[in-house]
Amino acid sequence: MMKALLTDLDATIIDNRERRVMAVERVINIKIDNVKRIQAYNALTIEDVAKIAGVESRSKEMDEIINTFLDDLELYKFDRPVEGAVETLNHLHKNGLIIIYVTGRPGLDYILPFLESMGFPIGPVYYQRIAGEGATEIKKSLLEKAVIENGIDPRMSVSLGDMPHDGIASRLLNIYSIGTTQVSGISPEIIKQYFDDVITHISNLPLVLSRLEKEKRS
Numbered sequence: 001m002m003k004a005l006l007t008d009l010d011a012t013i014i015d016n017r018e019r020r021v022m023a024v025e026r027v028i029n030i031k032i033d034n035v036k037r038i039q040a041y042n043a044l045t046i047e048d049v050a051k052i053a054g055v056e057s058r059s060k061e062m063d064e065i066i067n068t069f070l071d072d073l074e075l076y077k078f079d080r081p082v083e084g085a086v087e088t089l090n091h092l093h094k095n096g097l098i099i100i101y102v103t104g105r106p107g108l109d110y111i112l113p114f115l116e117s118m119g120f121p122i123g124p125v126y127y128q129r130i131a132g133e134g135a136t137e138i139k140k141s142l143l144e145k146a147v148i149e150n151g152i153d154p155r156m157s158v159s160l161g162d163m164p165h166d167g168i169a170s171r172l173l174n175i176y177s178i179g180t181t182q183v184s185g186i187s188p189e190i191i192k193q194y195f196d197d198v199i200t201h202i203s204n205l206p207l208v209l210s211r212l213e214k215e216k217r218s
Contacts, residue, residue: 002209004098004152005089006143006175008161009105011183013085013120013202017041018078020049023069027061028053042185044163066131073106076114082182084203086119092206093121100150102142102159104130124150130165139169147173158209167194178208 010016021032021040032040032053040049046069047062055061068075093099099121105111111125126142147154159170160178170177179195180202181188188198197208 002097002156002158002213004100004147004150004157005092005205005209006100006102006146006157006159006170007089008159008163008166009101009103009111011162012160012166012180013082013089015080015082015183016078017183018080019075020046020069022075022078023072024050024053024055024065026072026075027065027068028055044184044186070104070129070131071106073110076106076110079114081118081120082202084201088202088205090119090121092209093123097209098150098152099123100146101125101127102139102146103127104135104138135163135165136168136172139165140172143169143173143175147175158212160205161195162191164191164194167191167196171196176212178205 007013021037023046025032036052039052043049043052046066050062050065051057055065089099100123101111103111105127107127108125111127112122116122124146126146128138128142130138143159147157154173154175158176158178159166160180161167162180162184167177167179177195179191179198181191181198182201188200192198199205199208
């Protein structure tokens with residue numbers, strides 16, 4: 001039986017698209033219009049959202065946008081659970097799966113109350129600020145710490161994420177990696193090279209886990 005799900009938060013089980021747009025608008029002090037707003041909602045990263053608004057890649061504005069997006073706790077009030085995420089994770093938790101949160105969000109004192117207020121099952125949390133270069137190594141370190149401290153065999157766990165570094169870090173640790181495109185809207189064809197499996201809606205996650213367990217028993 002699979003023992004644990006190690007899940008990312010932003011754009012995986014939490015819809016952070018409005019916060020991304022708000023962070024850009026706050027820094028450059030303009031309203032992103034309807035057409036560009038749709039493009040921004042379908043972008044993969046906060047950097048992509050900023051570029052859509054006309055911000056240059058290597059600029060002080062870009063740095064400020066990233067810092068605002070990650071560190072301004074006031075903006076986190078715009079976040080919402082991904083459709084079906086609360087129900088799916090609670091279902092898996094009630095069926096014996098340990099839910100572990102591995103994230104680049106702010107500290108523990110913020111994350112646990114945030115998850116609890118939205119109805120997610122409470123589980124261990126591992127966090128470190130993730131931005132720019134070194135994302136894969138940071139994520140790998142967090143995942144490794146999570147499986148060691150919780151006494152979990154990586155081969156009996158799965159990870160859930162939305163970014164390439166989520167999948168790459170998991171594979172380096174022999175953790176079966178599942179990518180989700182539910183929030184980003186990115187084509188599964190684009191990210192499947194980084195993950196062992198890709199889902200377009202979190203309600204498909206139990207089906208993937210059921211299949212993996214059958215394969216391990218056979």
